[in-house]
Amino acid sequence: MNDTKNNPAGYSIEEGNAASRNAYNWSKKTFANRSGKPGEPAQDLDGGFSNEIRFGAERLGISSDGIGTKIEVAERLNRYDSLGYDLIAMTADDLIAAGFVPTNLSNIIDVNHLDYDVVDQLMRGLHDAANFAQIAITGGEIAELGNRIGGWPGAKMNFNWCSTAIGVLHPSLAQPLSGKTAQAGHVVVALRSPSFRSNGYSLARKTLTRLFGENWHEAPYDGPDQFANWGEAMLEPSLIYSPGVAALLDTGLPLHGVAHITGGGVADNFKRVLKNGLGAVLDNLFEPLPSMQRLMELGELSPETAYLYWNMGTGMLIVTEEASAAAVVASLRASGYLAQVAGHLTAEPGVTLRVGSAELRYE
Incomplete structure (x- = not known):
């Protein structure tokens, strides 16, 4: 079944990447406004989801993102206290991926109408996630926008939630991590993701609606995980990786690139740190989550489609030297994360994923 040509998620990753590149090109035309002044942006970090801004000797990073359509799952279940982990993971992990x-984090909640209890749950969860990530929430706004904001019709409050985070370049680094120092033969270490994170929900929701109808969140879940229904399976919060990677940087072990696996799947995100014509073979990634495997089976989704839109159990990839790989894995495990060597870089461009009986190739 060739389900990729029919655009099963309802949107185009290629068009999204093209639009992002165009938007960034317009943004770069403003960099000269701060040249030689406080707030001067870096000129050489194209391709990432955060950028460097300089204030004298201080080098800061800035990143913006949102939760996306995972919000609808929370609206369906009337459960909002875990979304803060998703919000912080999207920006904090983009920052740590660049070192x-x-x-600090500032956030904005756009709502159709205000519900105090829902906002309280959102902010309680954001508080817990910020404590986990050691971030201070230092700004925010709630904007009531009426019918400009939509969502699940039965929800107490429809909303969209986005944030901007800043961070400081780790003192062990002379420059942000971008992948430009990576070489063929370097090793790739993977960090396991215990959830869909906040990505790939358009494909997941579209598939679940096709299988179970409009109230798919109430459909019994029959995978090996302990979820009562598909709504619970899809609401699992994102794991925040920034504390573990910050602790890894504290060790002084050599890192040459970090990819945060978000929308666009494993290969599309990893290619962002593959500079100088390098490629990669990833033949020991984590197994896809049981919920992902079950959704693939029920929805008859090919591995090509699933690995294009979902993280498939791998949330971050780290490039290090072969001699340091074991120590990198040990440091991440000591911080409480599941980590393993997943592959290596090659002199030939392109990313090859060997997953199960399939070999997926991305140029």
């Missing part, structure tokens, strides 16, 4: 230790 910036997250420090």
